[in-house]
Amino acid sequence: MSRPFNFSAGPAAIPEEVLHQAANEMLNWGGSGMGVMEMSHRGKEFISIYETAEADLRELLAVPSNFHILFMQGGGLAENAIVPLNLSRGGAVDFVVTGSWSQKSHKEAGKYASNRLAASGAASNFTSVPDAASWELGKDAQYVHLCSNETIHGVEFQQLPDLKALGCDAPLVIDFSSNVASRALDWSRVGLAFGGAQKNIGPAGLTIVIVRDDLLGHALDICPSAFNYKTVADNQSMFNTPPTWGIYMAGLTFQWLKRQTEGALSGVAAMEVRNKAKAELFYQYLDNSQLYVNKVDVAYRSRMNIPFFLRDESRNDAFLAGAKARGLLQLKGHKSVGGMRASLYNAMPLQGVQALVAYMQDFERTSA
């Protein structure tokens, strides 16, 4: 029996092949007689899982050798504190606020640093992003923070800004929780990237941090040791017990990603082609419909999270009930913005988007 299509924004759908493999290995991983959750993180079995996951992620995201990959805990919100604890040196930090998640990052950093607002999309209700040329970036900024994809507002940077070209030498920090591994990433523009795993990578509980070597070793004294990037890096993410199950599941997803192909492309490049096609299909349908609307500036529309509204909001409950009956799950929008949201992460096949559009057409017809 085929499973329903799951449009959750996170924790989100995991590729079925990955779930099957995890189920098959649940009681006995690799002939060890142990499940992964039961293994010492320092044993040779888990070390091999960890090393393969790290190498695969490095390959998939084309992470340069002068960056460390850290597997941590705490999720995206904890990183809102951990990043300033490690990088702010107690000075000033510039934030580009483009939606709820960068807004939270900006606020939290104020506990540890002077958190300046370089730009905000609030005036547009977070449907657009101020042009980078207008950002107020201070010469003394220790870093500049942005969220590469705003999961709630559906606003995504199609390209990361080149801070140097804007006259700013500070490293760029990105929260890539909801678009990691969905498209290529230009590391020459990034100093640090962080994200929770529970959207494109695996189960909740694992946080990925990818940090340029020169940014290690500047943590404030009050930074907890388990969150000091240098300590974590020096101990291959095993200063404390890392989220072993999350790392294992992420590793299976990385192997799944490496197997994905589109023509001559594979891995993230193949996913990017697919994700673009999925989003185009969906936006094109929304833009031509009389019932549904997406309000985001075309230049910043997210490929991963697509909020949309019924022009007749009294039909919301009927829409969701009908979707569920057709095997289309978790389409309710975030409570802060209302409406609907379709999250089209890597694990969502084109067929899922086609099924959603077919349902929405039927619903529109019966609502006319």
Ligand code: PMP
């Ligand atoms: N940043 C972004 C972009 C997110 O989408 C989320 C979660 N939806 C978070 C941060 C917070 O992640 P967590 O709940 O794992 O702390």
